[in-house]
Amino acid sequence: MVEQVISKVLMEMMGKGIDELKAVLYCVLSGYDISEKSTELQSVDESWKEELGAFLVRKRVEGRSDGTIEQYNLHLSRMLRYINKPAKEITESDLFMYISMYKKQRNVSSVYLDNIRLVFSSFFGWLNNKGYIAKNPAAGLDPIKAEKRIKKPLSDTELETLRRKCVIKRDIALIEFLYSTGVRASELIALNRQDIDFNSMDAVVYGKGAKERETYLNAAACMHLKEYLNTRTDGNEALFVSLKAPHDRLTVSGVEEILRRLGKATGIEKVHPHRFRRTMATNILNKGMPIEEVKEILGHAKLDTTLIYCQVNKENVKHHHRKYMSA
Template sequence: MREHFVNEFMAVLSNKLTEDALSIVYQSLTLFVSNYEISERNTEVVPYTGYLPECYETYFVTRKIEGMSMKSLELYNLVLKDFFFKLNKEICKISTNDIRVYLYKNQQERNLSNSTLDTKRTIIHAFFEWAANEGYIGSNPCRNIKPIKYERPKRKPLTGIELEKVRNACDNLKDKALLELFYSTGCRVTEMERLDISDIDFQTKEVLLFGKGDKHRISYLNAKAEIAIRNYLDSRNDNEEALFVSDRKPYGRLKKPAIEKRIRVLGEKSGIGRRLYPHLIRHTTATDGLDRGMPVEEVQQILGHVNIATTMIYAEVSRANVKNNHRKCIV
């Protein structure tokens, strides 16, 4: 089989190299393959016999108990099923090189960005790290694969003028209340969707949010948000417990897609010249807080970030503010 392999390989190169070069390659290749067992790959369809590890379901139960959001669980399931389906190997036999090849082929075949590819690497790493810690495998084969570098796009928050234009574009009480509450609390759209009237405490100016990771956290009302919400609630004539409800009967809770659409349309009406979405308002809240002197730890608490590094990604401190503080402090 070795001789057959060498001859076939040389036939491919016959029209690409000179006779002298072919002779050198032939001699070198013959010596090289003498140390290897070579066999022709079997291209017959091999039926899958359960490509998911036995601990697969246990992993997801564990992550759910730990508070991972349903959205994240769905993403992890999608990535890991594709990974194990493509490799079709027992978990204990998967090597670091198997993972590298999978990631490389994934990027080449699907033309993935480095950011998306690193997300896949992170998910695979998390699964194997858990499996190793739980004793299902000896060690994590993904541990030696370094994070894939990529440049994070800089988030540009709303300027003061843009925010005022959006405020002026509000032509109804509901949109005004949505905008001001998003900006005051820095909440996520899923947290806004889940808010009930009872979650607003007008006495303490506190808002009880329930969102990512099925966790509760407290944020706060500023004066504009309080007035906007009071005006909106006074205009309602329903008995729904939800803070934001649809315009028509039966006045059900306003869902995430509907909230996003209202904010998007609001941005179009304002004429700010770019897409407006809830997360951009959240980013603006974080940046304004830092620019106006709020400690980063407090901004982190308002946004509900576990890692302070995430807060710094969301909130970009203006260079002008840094320059002014440098002049005052570094003398």
């Protein structure tokens, strides 16, 4: 019913200004009996807990990370508690109103909001497939459009500036390792000393979906990593640790803070782990590595994801156009 009323208002407002909104609302709403929702304490429905638990177990079996499972649980629990209905009674209108409220109250980006929509779609799609509900209420939710901004990699000058600003052996080893391997921050912090093979200059990491892949170190990454490890006197097996005792394994937030400080010290904006990943991918693509091999290095399941990471050098495009289009 709410969706029908909104649709009528929107149709009546086509080509009209804001000043006419009041008149349109009076006209449209005159055909409805409107009463304020009761503010009395309502009973709390938690019939969805078993279904949510089964869904999360399924996602864990599929190999989703703990962080991803936590995000699924957070967004779904929050939505289900707010709507306060059994899952089988939730409608597309309920979800649309919740998403609209969420955006207004939390002022989140369209990209973030669309990720929440995808979580809802996955959950209700699974319920529908398993026969828990007759219809998927999220099926009609349109993707939330967001402005696509090109996320720039670090330039050669910026990369060198960051290198020269490092006064701690751990920090130069960290940025060289990130740049050479293109690993995610979560993959980096899970590595141990024995995971590195300096002879073959590679390492095995476990990425998203518990997928194993091989990553590679260049000469600079090997050299700085060896120097860093030789300075350590702690017994922690972790590849990168904190400087202060008891020298705990670095966390994702710890890595981000190290890079944030380097960025602030050099005046370079948005220095974070993923930017080194993007920089590596862009550089090896522009130097001629096939996109399929770049995909394998990054551990992507789809080629489209790799293309998002890689910013093609326009000069290379121009050069190859002349080369292949010449008479």
